[in-house]
Amino acid sequence: MKTKNIFITFLFLSLLITSCKTSEKKERVIGKITEKAMVVSAREEASKIGAQILKKGGNAFDAMVATELALAVAYPYAGNIGGGGFMVYRKNSGEIGALDYREKAPLASSKNMFLDAQENVIPNKSTLGAMAVGIPGTVAGVFEVHRKFGTLSMEEILEPVIKLAKKGVVVTAKQEKRIKYYQSSFLEANKDSIVFNKSWKENDTIKYPELAKTLTRIQKNGRDEFYKGETAKRLVTFIQANGGIITLEDLAKYEAKWRTPVTFTYDDLKIISMSPPSSGGICLAQIMNAIEPFDLDKFGHNSVKTIQVIVEAERRAYADRSHFLGDPDFVTIPQKELISKAYSAKRMANFSFDKATLSSDVSHGTIKIIESDETTHYSIVDQFGNAISATTTINGGYGSKLYCSDLGFFLNNEMDDFSSKPGVPNMFGLVGAKANEIAPEKRMLSSMTPTILEKNGKLHMVVGTPGGSTIITSVLQTILNVHEFKMSMQEAVNAPRFHHQWLPDEIKMEPNSFNENIKSELIKLGYTLDETNSPVIGKVAAILVLKNGHLEGGADKRGDDSASGF
Ligand code: GLY
Secondary structure: OHHHHHHHHHHHHHHHHHHHHHHHHOOOOOOOEEOOOEEEEOOHHHHHHHHHHHHOOOOHHHHHHHHHHHHHHHOOOOOOOOOEEEEEEEOOOOOEEEEEEOOEOOOOOOOOOOEOOOOOEOOOOOOOOHHHOOEOOHHHHHHHHHHHHOOOOHHHHHHHHHHHHHHOEEOOHHHHHHHHHHHHHHHHHOOOOOHHHOOOOOOOEEOOHHHHHHHHHHHHHOOHHHHOOHHHHHHHHHHHHOOOOOOHHHHHHOOOEEEOOEEEEEOOEEEEEOOOOEOHHHHHHHHHHHHOOOOHHHHOOOOHHHHHHHHHHHHHHHHHHHHHOOOOOOOOOOHHHHOOHHHHHHHOOOOEOOEOOOHHHOOOOOOOOOOOOOOEEEEEEOOOOOEEEEEEEOOOOOOOOOEEOOOOEEOOOHHHHOEOOOOOOOOOOOOOOHHHEOOOOOEOOEOOOOEEEEEOOEEEEEEOOOOOOHHHHHHHHHHHHHHOOOOOHHHHHHOOOEEOOOOOOOEEEOOOOOOHHHHHHHHHOOOOEEOOOOOOOOOOEEEEEOOOOOEEEEEOOOOOOEEEEO
16 A cells, blocks of 8 residues: 555656646747737837837838838848849738839849850949849839828838938847958958948947938839939939939839749648749749658757658758749749649659659759848738748848948848859859840749738748748748647747758758757758858747737847737
């Protein structure tokens, strides 16, 4: 009897300890929760301005305009009016759509413009200074969104943004480091000293009076101020004085374009993502179609088998991406076939858990492509149930590093997203394909993947990230972390990420984040791991609609990201 009691007590205590340990392990990390509306972006100031517009009764489209332009002030590293982007929306009625406000190649551009007489790529020409600049699309983009869906006046929307530019923005620790890192390039790209040459320290405030004046003129005169007005003239004079080829005609001809988003299913999810000229939606569809038949939830998060399946799907999708994708107005893309489940099944037919596939054994194996990793993303859900997912960029950190002090903004170096010469590496040691070669008025291929998910016909998640070619795989893992591994939105954003893009044939992993045993097993299976020089693997900004209809924000600790709402 006594023995039995001791045994029962022991059993009870063991169960208690086990359950304590389990609950310890399962302690959830939850992001900011709001009841009705939320904006998540790379800077607190921009998220707050977006949320403020919603609070005033504006919708997600009004908030998009405000957030995009507030990022141009608060986050000059990637936020912009000198660049471009993509936006995917889902209205509360279920209507979906996408806007392409990607930069274009100037009329005077040509296939070999970045090559010398011997047809060698001229170092830095597509990345630094005025020749690297594509025709900016951001101002056209926000005005087009507002024309179609806006409810508040542009004057009202721009007011807090202009106020922020005048008042200035506090430098964060991360920003201090970034400015320092790029200062030698600022000196190289600019004839005159620019505001970012100063040695800014954390907690200093940088004011942007010239940008405030530019935005005030845009507020007063509308879209054409940037493309045909005084701003256009001053911008063209500046670019040409610095050796660039953009003309007034280029600016006047620029139009943002409505596109049909890429849609596909994964289990019970409907995924709505960006169509070409971004590779994001097609590539995401290919990867998700390829992994759908596998039981990732049983394999476990970041287990060897899960990593293998995802890596092998990524390898195959990125090989196709390099070969087939470009501006759909210039090249024919076999989109229907690429995103069919049957095609992905065919591509995965030679995958085995026993050993890594070699990238050299995957077709189209002679070319590779990538974009620079600096971009920014914001996600919005409004109090009416409309959702926006937008990613915007000037390509490299601070774009071409060419700063128009007169107008108060950096210009993009998006021309580097074209392949300067098929088969020859760009400054990142990477090469591109014929589908993405330069032509006048063509849009350069992108990886930006603004994405919205539906579950059971209802809004489920809004997600996106910067990160160049790692954008697609970061969006993928964030979705899988919630859907397969039942993480909260914030946990899904926080979780360590990895990336494979066919070439180079290696898995990039966030340093010091993966289990040693898992890494050794992967190496044994023939995978090469790169933890040393990994680029930033995204800074995800996401919103999850919870079962009770409230919203959970996922703001990435890898950046200064922040969620705001009510
Ligand atoms: N410039 C980065 C991208 O478009 O993907």
